[in-house]
Amino acid sequence: METTTASQAGKKRRFKSSHRRKDGYKLLLAALPFVLIAFAFSYVPLFGWIYAFFDYHPGIPLSKTPFSGLDRFREMFSDPRMGPVLMNTLALSFLSILTAPIPMLFAIMVSEVRSGWFKRLVQTVSTLPHYISWIIVYALAFSMFSTEGAVNAFLMKLGLGGAPVDVLGNYERVWTVQTLLLLWKSVGWSAIIYLAAIVSIDSEQYDAAKVDGAGRRRTIWHITLPSIMPTFIVLLLLSISNLLSAGFEQYLVFSNVMVADRIEVLDLYVYRLGLVTGDYSYSTAVGMFKSIISIVLLFTVNLLSKKFRGQGIV
Amino acid sequence: MNSTTASKPAAVASKPERRKRPIDYKDWTFNFFNYLILALLVLATIYPFYYIFIYSISDSIQAQKGVTFWPAGFSLEAYQTTVKLPGIMDAAIVSLSRTVVGTLITVFCCSFFAYLITKEELPFRKAIYRFVLVTMYFNAGFIPWYLTMKTYGLQNSFLLYVLPTALAGFNVILIKTFIEQLPASLEESAKIDGAGYFKIYTSIIFPLSMPIIATIAVFAAVGQWNTWFDNYFLVESPKLQTLQLVLYNFLNQSSNLSNATTEQLNRGDLVRTLTPQSIRMAITMLVTLPIVLVYPMLQRYFVKGIMMGAVKG
Structure with missing residues (x-):
């Protein structure tokens, strides 16, 4: 116009x-x-990306490096580390997708609060962790859950703790722990978008429901939830397109000898291959593979969204 | 805090109780659990920060036995020692400078570029706009990024912190949308008075776009303060360490530190009453404090920012 x-x-x-x-x-x-x-x-x-097609080693100029075609990509299939790394990445991504309804629930709960100051308090406090770096989250988690941290000290005080529990070094539970940490950091922030959607619902709908004698739970179920469902779907689709991008910083920071194997995600592996092992070419190839799959996923999801919602997401 | 929030639903529910009895009982339970769960979540979010705070001001030796709700004794020794640790002050200055300089650069680049994009007279307007926006959706990956930055000579350079973040597609969308809503007449009259584009930008567009620019500035500043991976991967120079990375190294070297402390202990040095745990808490406090203090005041900008993003997206 x-x-x-x-x-x-x-x-x-x-x-x-x-x-x-x-x-x-x-x-x-x-x-x-x-x-x-x-x-x-x-x-x-x-x-x-051109490095992915050469057998590049730092120090030797690219012009004198042998061209390797798609060899470095083929290498991925015979790389024994690739399986576990993909497994970690997908598992952590799926777990975070599984927790995706929680911010929505949280937003509904906040929107049902009537006291203004309490609502503001909940919103302000729950969003705070979004603005601190993963390093600070690590510092906080460390102070809470390390063997000499608050939780163990408290259990000891109560006389409940036998041996101190090392939450951050627990091999079996590391996926759960990391998912909960991610949730702690992001729930308030992710809820904002739902709260915005709830605020924009026409209040006449609620009035009409009240006249019809619907209680709180029924108005939530029949009005609030359906109104914010489209937002949920969009965010869900976006998170599917980010399947291979499980948070790099989080797992780098929380990696330790005990759990490193289980939280080495694709991005982390790319970094380790590149800077620790020094295999620039193979690292680039793996990174490229990830980027391309992500872009394909994004387009697919966008296409699906266009088909079923009549509207793209990007 | 817990008790006040728990008593609140009771007070709310008691009023309508006289009028409609059958619904109210349900309503009361709903409120009760709703408030209770939210209060617990608030507690779970706040407590780690609170714990760090009380531990950092506790007497170090007493705190070792565990602190829960109140500081054990009182001592500011951890802070006094932390501030004197080698590199801490330099790191604070670096973090502060990157926050200020980086934010200024981002704000200028995004807003001026957004203004240019709103000009119909700009040739290839659509193409240029797309060219910048598309950068939101792809990422070359770690090694290409690393090698490119090295090629530009940004390794061990302060510019690495502030240049790559100059232009963010998302910010450009927000500012452009905002500028388009401004009345065109203001700009027209300035043009008739003979003002050039840059003059119009500085004297009319920028001041009028303050609401959205403030929001973006806040986001950029928080981002700058929190970013550390550029420092981690590409800057070794101790003069350019950021506070975040110093904290990270410190957390990882806690064992080394405790060795150092024991040595000093044995030599009868000043640190006799200080544990590494206390110092760790004090550093964490120093890195977190700017965000925690500034954050509640800026919260409305944050919310505004994401709302606008939501409307756009």
């Missing part, structure tokens, strides 16, 4: 067109540095 009014205005002012062209050059010149920034920091790294 805006473009049509603008072009009408443009027709009226045709006599100014040479002036406009001069302005255009000026604007283009002004926009150039920003295009360059985007190019330099987002597009140029893509050229690095």
